[in-house]
Amino acid sequence: MAKLIDTCSRELMDTAPQIIQAIRVEMRRGRGSDISIPLFRTLGFVQRNPYSSLSNLAEHLGLTLPSDSKLVDGLVKQKLVTRREFMADRRMITLVLTKAGASIVDSARADAQANLAQKLGGLSIDELETIYQAMKLLRSIFAGQSR
Amino acid sequence: MAKLIDTCSRELMDTAPQIIQAIRVEMRRGRGSDISIPLFRTLGFVQRNPYSSLSNLAEHLGLTLPSDSKLVDGLVKQKLVTRREFMADRRMITLVLTKAGASIVDSARADAQANLAQKLGGLSIDELETIYQAMKLLRSIFAGQSR
DNA sequence: ATAATTAGTTCGCCTTTCTAACAATTAGAA
């Protein structure tokens, strides 16, 4: 049991970076997108959670506030996101995708998905199901509270 | 079927970065290690494949040669790795861990594993098994040839 | 009213990564 946990930990440490790397490469060569993973994650989160605050975003991405502020800054300059102050508490900001932002994130996702799908194409339904279940488990474990 | 593939792809894109982020954080607060993920991966690969060439390493990490050269440079400066020219083909170099390198990578791995193990601790044996199987599948898909 | 907390930003720093240009060595072709 303890051994299985250790094996899993080691597998995670080995495999997760490789997956990221593959996604990064696919993201880069995606026509119509060419966006980095952190930017993609940011846009994706804002898309799923419009009017989110910066802290909220930072917590979900597992980054510090300064890091996130900078990320968002870049996105605002590219007009992919709007940063507006929240009237009920004027310390906060709310983040919303622009149309351009939504279209970028959609096409980046489509590109990456297409490339990933091709890699996953050789697997059986059972194997895909295993991966799906594993990702659900891992996501619930690693979601958010890493900080 | 196609839908399952897409779902899996999306899960991968969402979850893999979160795992990485968690590992990064755990790596950083690990006493006795404090090493970044790329450096850890490099040391780990050299440990498992002593006398590897730089290209070999780069291919496995999915990085370009210059990136790797610089990474290794840092490790050599810290005396964690030795870079020696390979006599039979003097263009190549061979990489070997120093004792300090081995000890760093071991303790970093132990730290990260301990922290990951704690997170995985709440899972059942079946769930761990699912994750293990999934990682094996993913590793075989994403190993190496991403470039 | 003042102190403490919270939300974001700015600053300065370091690391990771890339491309482009280069040197050195080896392998291949004329």
Place this chain on the structure above:
DNA sequence: TTCTAATTGTTAGAAAGGCGAACTAATTAT
């Protein structure tokens, strides 16, 4: 064999992502 190709690494320069520390502004608590 000699000249050209290809391979292996390195250097230089730039961009991006991450951090902590120090700051401002707004809100909440004492």
